[in-house]
Amino acid sequence: MKKDLLESARQHGTPLFILDHNKLRENYRRFKKCLPRVQCYYAVKANSHPEIIKTLFNEGCSFDVASYNEFMQIHKYVRGFERKDKEFFIWDKIIFSNTIKDWRTLRKIKRYRPLVTYDNTDELKKIKKHCASAGLVLRLKVPDTGSQVEMSSKFGAEPGDAHHLIRQAFEAGMVVEGLSFHVGSQCTNFDNYTAALAITSDIFHEARRKGYNLNIVDIGGGFPVPYDDQVPKFEELAAIIDAECERLFPKDIEIIAEPGRFMVATAAMLITEIIGKARREGKVFYHINDGVYQTFSGVVYDHWIPNFRSLRRGKEEVCAVVGPTCDSFDKISLSVQLPGNLDIGDYLYTENIGAYSTASSTTFNGFDGAKIIHQY
Numbered sequence: 001m002k003k004d005l006l007e008s009a010r011q012h013g014t015p016l017f018i019l020d021h022n023k024l025r026e027n028y029r030r031f032k033k034c035l036p037r038v039q040c041y042y043a044v045k046a047n048s049h050p051e052i053i054k055t056l057f058n059e060g061c062s063f064d065v066a067s068y069n070e071f072m073q074i075h076k077y078v079r080g081f082e083r084k085d086k087e088f089f090i091w092d093k094i095i096f097s098n099t100i101k102d103w104r105t106l107r108k109i110k111r112y113r114p115l116v117t118y119d120n121t122d123e124l125k126k127i128k129k130h131c132a133s134a135g136l137v138l139r140l141k142v143p144d145t146g147s148q149v150e151m152s153s154k155f156g157a158e159p160g161d162a163h164h165l166i167r168q169a170f171e172a173g174m175v176v177e178g179l180s181f182h183v184g185s186q187c188t189n190f191d192n193y194t195a196a197l198a199i200t201s202d203i204f205h206e207a208r209r210k211g212y213n214l215n216i217v218d219i220g221g222g223f224p225v226p227y228d229d230q231v232p233k234f235e236e237l238a239a240i241i242d243a244e245c246e247r248l249f250p251k252d253i254e255i256i257a258e259p260g261r262f263m264v265a266t267a268a269m270l271i272t273e274i275i276g277k278a279r280r281e282g283k284v285f286y287h288i289n290d291g292v293y294q295t296f297s298g299v300v301y302d303h304w305i306p307n308f309r310s311l312r313r314g315k316e317e318v319c320a321v322v323g324p325t326c327d328s329f330d331k332i333s334l335s336v337q338l339p340g341n342l343d344i345g346d347y348l349y350t351e352n353i354g355a356y357s358t359a360s361s362t363t364f365n366g367f368d369g370a371k372i373i374h375q376y
Ligand SMILES: Cc1ncc(COP(=O)(O)O)c(C=O)c1O
Pocket: 043, 045, 046, 064, 097, 098, 182, 184, 185, 186, 220, 221, 222, 223, 258, 259, 260, 261, 262
């Protein structure tokens, strides 16, 4: 592998982001194999590269979008379906799962009769006013204990408010199609899923008893990626979810999920180059040509701890790896085990960097960010 990486770096230059589409397909198929009942709506925010969308669409994947631009990015694939049964195909392929939407966005997507989430009365009124054609999914607040990125501090209705919000929607002449939650991203505490499914099931059945015929349960994202060997296996989680869904919900409802990280994280790696070396207070600092303002933006936004390996061997010590900008904040990691004898021009590589990386990369200080190449 190291020989291939070296060749790629020499051929294409660095920083180089290598996207492996076989791995993308493998991740999608693994998800479907472990959770055959669950329709997968890839969370485009994790990495919206058009080639990723294309590969996943061709596998049969649906999509979770957060903005008008993401909606249109997917809608162009659905366009061909429109003549037959527009609403059905759009819901089948796209869920707009950002609980708060600008009214201008709602107006623009109204003509597509979208499926959208909400979690409060003001949002409901806004959807009614600007996009009354929408189908609704009520997002619930659920435990996200121990997840790498928390969600419940910003999103989700309190379970105690759920019935009021469902009733309000129906009274306003809209239809609540189902319930959703998100247990937090990179969720390694599987109890979050069991707790969330139990909360959802209580609300689901009570709503049905009251005559509100909900049909969708959306279990969100959060499916963990093996960034290190402490992360429990997806198969273990899938078995729990599968059993709980079987136990808690009728067979004829739709269960959907919005995996982001799970699909793309392991499908990309990044090769960077050492452009400067300094010893600061006794520690070797490698200054590389990518940083927290570019492909390592997940260190800031995603609370991600990146891994680094060297293409060249040497006696290892604790080193710092920092980015190329003039900002002292641009430190990727102050504690990485790497050979201390690397030189300017040597390469490092980072695995599992496909999610929340290029998606939030900026051009701060005039740096372009990584070149992206594809392996099909
Ligand atoms: C509503 C929603 N769904 C799905 C996701 C994807 O989550 P993950 O990447 O943990 O699977 C997110 C991530 O922010 C989200 O906000």
